[in-house]
Amino acid sequence: MAVAGILALLYRITPTAVSQGPAGTVTRNYLAEDHKGRRWFVKAYPPGTDVAEDRQALALGETARRAGVPVPAVRRTVSGDVIASAGGLSVSVAEYVADAQTAEGGLSGGRWAAVGETVGRLHRVLVGHPAGPPRPVAARAVCDVARAGRQLEELLARWAAAPPAPDGFAAWCAHTSKQRLAALPEVAARLEKLPVTLMTQVVHGDLASPNLLLRGEKVAAVIDFRPPGHRSAAWELGRIVLDPRTVLARPDDWIPGLARAVGAYRAANPELPAEDLLAVPRVAAGYLACSVYPLSEPLNDPAAVTPELEAYGRARHEATGVLWERLDEAEEALRDVLR
Incomplete structure (x- = not known):
């Protein structure tokens, strides 16, 4: 299942555009824009990734964010998970940080x-x-x-x-x-x-x-x-x-x-x-x-x-x-x- 399909089905995000994002060390990253003009950073994990560890990593970032550290908010799936998996593809979605380097x-x-x-x-x-x-x-x-x-x-x-x-x-x-x-x-x-x-x-x-x-x-x-x-x-x-x-x-x-x-x-x-x-x-x-x-x-x-x-x-x-x-x-x- 393509990234756009996962966003629509499991995140209730209707993407109007999905483009290649900055390269990750092991992940393939994308930038998605929805019908309201909001932008999202989508991280696709390679097959065989231990997503349990990545869930822990995302949770650690959420802990820091709740305490006021500037960490992008993670978008949860319709079932409340921080990582969605379907059709052999696993992704996480977070707010896109605009105008930053x-x-x-x-x-x-x-x-x-x-x-x-x-x-x-x-x-x-x-x-x-x-x-x-x-x-x-x-x-x-x-x-x-x-x-x-x-x-x-x-x-x-x-x-x-x-x-x-x-x-x-x-x-x-x-x-x-x-x-x-x-x-x-x-x-x-x-x-x-x-x-x-x-x-x-x-x-x-x-x-x-x-x-x-x-x-x-x-x-x-x-x-x-x-x-x-x-x-x-x-x-x-x-x-x-x-x-x-x-x-x-x-x-x-x-x-x-x-x-x-x-x-x-x-x-x-x-x-x-x-x-x-x-x-x-x-x-x-x-x-x-x-x-x-x-x-x-x-x-x-x-x-x-x-x-x-x-x-x-x-x-x-x-x-x-x-x-x-x-x-x-x-x-x-x-x-x-x-x-």
């Missing part, structure tokens, strides 16, 4: 504080989620150097068995994997300066730049939650405010911008320990240094390698160096905010 263009101006405040409010809300209260974990589990070493060694063994062509992104990935593996002892030494433990709680789970929509200098919407799970709050904040594209595009502004974001976060969520907030740039740098994404993509999913992914991969690598280079300066700026 993703945070992939980077943060600047008032956006730093707006994003910090929104993430702080989100975390404050999710502290009370039924999946469990906040709990400390060893900082080494947040930036797992040992795991990174195993993954990089496996990647290099695969590259040795099937050497890439000398030019191109695959060759860059193989070379960068060697560099990353060689740098891990230094990364481990730098991460020794983290607190012994960091606080984890239920978080968004995938708060990357494509999942944060901005309108002017305000946050328009937080989208695409993952199912409830505990992750470091400092890791999630750093992932969005220290996106590699922001760090590279704002060489003179990312440190004061980070300070504004952390200050706004703390005002919205004063319960997260100050030592966790001070750790944000170190965790962000350590996480990037320990990640094999997208170095593994030419081997694991060659079809996913696009010019955009190549540019993003190179940006992640370059931004990791910038974060380490200016880490002391960034932490000093945060100490001023957190005093």
Whole structure:
């Protein structure tokens, strides 16, 4: 059954137009307009998707929305479900967020504080989620150097068995994997300066730049939650405010911008320990240094390698160096905010 048919039958939405929407990581997305001129964002899940997990993710977003976090309202089916399935197709429907852009263009101006405040409010809300209260974990589990070493060694063994062509992104990935593996002892030494433990709680789970929509200098919407799970709050904040594209595009502004974001976060969520907030740039740098994404993509999913992914991969690598280079300066700026 086509998307238009599901909308009409199970949502009582009479679409006058259905068009391809922005690409999802695993979903096929559509924009639908009904006879009243209202627009809807329709997410179609691939066959075999565990829609039970996606229901949990949608419910997590609804929890945040009820508490005032800007999350698009989910349209329920005629039977009250958040996901409809028919004819081998499963979809969810939400309000379309008009006149907004993703945070992939980077943060600047008032956006730093707006994003910090929104993430702080989100975390404050999710502290009370039924999946469990906040709990400390060893900082080494947040930036797992040992795991990174195993993954990089496996990647290099695969590259040795099937050497890439000398030019191109695959060759860059193989070379960068060697560099990353060689740098891990230094990364481990730098991460020794983290607190012994960091606080984890239920978080968004995938708060990357494509999942944060901005309108002017305000946050328009937080989208695409993952199912409830505990992750470091400092890791999630750093992932969005220290996106590699922001760090590279704002060489003179990312440190004061980070300070504004952390200050706004703390005002919205004063319960997260100050030592966790001070750790944000170190965790962000350590996480990037320990990640094999997208170095593994030419081997694991060659079809996913696009010019955009190549540019993003190179940006992640370059931004990791910038974060380490200016880490002391960034932490000093945060100490001023957190005093």
